[in-house]
Amino acid sequence: MSAPVNLQELVGQLDRLEAEAADAIAAAASAEALEELRVGLLGKKGRLSGVLGAMGKLPAPERPLVGQRANRLKEQVQGLMAERLQAVKGAAMAKRIAQETLDVTAPCSFVPPGHRHPLIATVEEIVDLFAGLGYRVSEGPEIETDYYNFTALNIPEHHPARDMQDTFYLPGDRLLRTHTSPVQIRHLENNPPPVRIVAPGRVYRRDAVDATHSPVFHQVEVLAIDEGLDFSHLRGTVTTFLQQFFGDLPVRFRASYFPFTEPSAEVDVQWRGRWLEVMGCGMVDPAVLQGLGLDPERWSGFAAGLGVERFCMVRHGIDDIRRLFTSDLRFLEQF
Numbered sequence: 255m256s257a258p259v260n261l262q263e264l265v266g267q268l269d270r271l272e273a274e275a276a277d278a279i280a281a282a283a284s285a286e287a288l289e290e291l292r293v294g295l296l297g298k299k300g301r302l303s304g305v306l307g308a309m310g311k312l313p314a315p316e317r318p319l320v321g322q323r324a325n326r327l328k329e330q331v332q333g334l335m336a337e338r339l340q341a342v343k344g345a346a347m348a349k350r351i352a353q354e355t356l357d358v359t360a361p362c363s364f365v366p367p368g369h370r371h372p373l374i375a376t377v378e379e380i381v382d383l384f385a386g387l388g389y390r391v392s393e394g395p396e397i398e399t400d401y402y403n404f405t406a407l408n409i410p411e412h413h414p415a416r417d418m419q420d421t422f423y424l425p426g427d428r429l430l431r432t433h434t435s436p437v438q439i440r441h442l443e444n445n446p447p448p449v450r451i452v453a454p455g456r457v458y459r460r461d462a463v464d465a466t467h468s469p470v471f472h473q474v475e476v477l478a479i480d481e482g483l484d485f486s487h488l489r490g491t492v493t494t495f496l497q498q499f500f501g502d503l504p505v506r507f508r509a510s511y512f513p514f515t516e517p518s519a520e521v522d523v524q525w526r527g528r529w530l531e532v533m534g535c536g537m538v539d540p541a542v543l544q545g546l547g548l549d550p551e552r553w554s555g556f557a558a559g560l561g562v563e564r565f566c567m568v569r570h571g572i573d574d575i576r577r578l579f580t581s582d583l584r585f586l587e588q589f
């Protein structure tokens with residue numbers, strides 16, 4: 255038989271528990287300490303549960319008295335804990351504020367501000383100008399197939415135009431693209447006209463390095479296909495673009511030849527007293543449209559391609575293309 259239990263004893267235990275709890279709560283110094291107290295007092299295996307466990311041994315009519323006393327104790331303890339938690343948090347914050355100092359006179363750690371490379375800034379400026387004319391950006395891979403780089407652009411296998419664009423060949427009919435023109439084909443394969451796009455990107459040629467040549471350089475391709483486009487649209491677009499980029503300089507179109515345009519032209523601007531060739535362009539050759547399954551009786555358009563290095567060098571008066579690729583900060587920091 256376990257020890258006999260009586261009402262006075264249980265109520266006495268609850269009174270003592272309440273007094274002890276009040277002292278312990280008042281002494282708790284942190285939120286963690288309060289949580290530990292809560293578990294010890296009110297948790298499943300806590301002291302209040304212990305007292306209530308013994309309640310079952312009382313005669314039935316006395317049990318509610320202990321139950322009510324226990325509930326009051328619980329509410330009392332919870333109230334004290336909530337109050338104490340507020341106080342403890344407030345004190346912690348006050349302490350932190352008192353301890354933390356901010357020395358507004360301390361010297362900052364200097365991180366030199368970076369900026370975009372002049373070549374990238376030039377690409378962005380060109381793309382921005384075309385975006386203002388309603389053009390979207392489209393991109394293609396630098397590793398191309400012979401088909402997209404040449405054949406689909408009306409440059410069949412033994413065409414002499416291939417000689418001027420010798421490149422780096424990879425196994426399996428792949429090569430490093432020699433121009434951004436293949437993006438014209440890729441875009442039209444996936445997007446029915448009308449289209450207006452600019453395609454910026456890196457291109458490669460088997461060229462020896464000198465002041466004006468680099469085996470790696472950058473181009474921006476332009477393509478517009480719609481119903482009823484003719485050479486006047488090409489001329490208007492290219493002239494508007496060049497005037498926005500270079501200012502209001504004289505522009506001239508010279509007849510030229512590209513396999514994928516007919517007629518074709520090269521464009522010069524008069525810069526510091528001499529004519530400077532800045533881009534190639536033309537009306538997209540009907541053979542190219544036909545190869546894409548587009549009816550040249552219905553669709554027409556123009557294309558253009560420009561070398562970004564040339565635009566960048568003219569704009570900034572840079573005399574040697576190699577300066578754009580050697581990452582010399584003394585040079586680059588001027589821009």
Ligand code: DAH
Nearest residue numbers: 433435534535536557558559
């Ligand atoms: N792809 C030519 C090149 O790299 C440049 C060019 C000329 C692009 C005329 C065009 C164009 O779209 O119409 O030499």
